[in-house]
Amino acid sequence: MEKLVKTETVKKIYKRVHNKELIEAFAYMMLNNISSSDIKRYKKTFPGELDYNIYQYGNIDVYYDDIYKTLYDLGLRTKAVTEYPNLEGFKGNNDIEKTYKILTRLAANYIVKNSLVSESEVY
Numbered sequence: 672m673e674k675l676v677k678t679e680t681v682k683k684i685y686k687r688v689h690n691k692e693l694i695e696a697f698a699y700m701m702l703n704n705i706s707s708s709d710i711k712r713y714k715k716t717f718p719g720e721l722d723y724n725i726y727q728y729g730n731i732d733v734y735y736d737d738i739y740k741t742l743y744d745l746g747l748r749t750k751a752v753t754e755y756p757n758l759e760g761f762k763g764n765n766d767i768e769k770t771y772k773i774l775t776r777l778a779a780n781y782i783v784k785n786s787l788v789s790e791s792e793v794y
Contacts, residue, residue, distance in 0.1 A: 698778040722776035
């Protein structure tokens with residue numbers, strides 16, 4: 672019998688990803704794929720769904736394996752990230768997606784608050 676994985680709550684995930692260095696690294700990674708003006712537009716247009724809209728339409732990472740690799744490469748070791756490679760099918764996708772959306776929201780707010788711009792916007 673396969674062991675069921677208990678999903679982490681949003682509150683627990685938020686605590687684990689609320690790290691300035693991690694948010695800053697993710698913000699700069701985001702700026703390689705989406706402009707700060709687009710992030711500001713998403714924030715203004717969809718204030719309650721900023722993370723969802725950037726995740727869905729911001730052309731950052733699309734596949735769960737890509738999301739896992741990004742989170743892992745950034746040094747994030749939440750339960751979702753450490754257990755993801757050992758899970759079959761879609762069992763780990765929910766937590767990976769939640770973690771990614773939370774980090775996306777935090778990084779987007781960091782970009783807007785600190786007026787960061789991508790290299791393509793500078794030229």
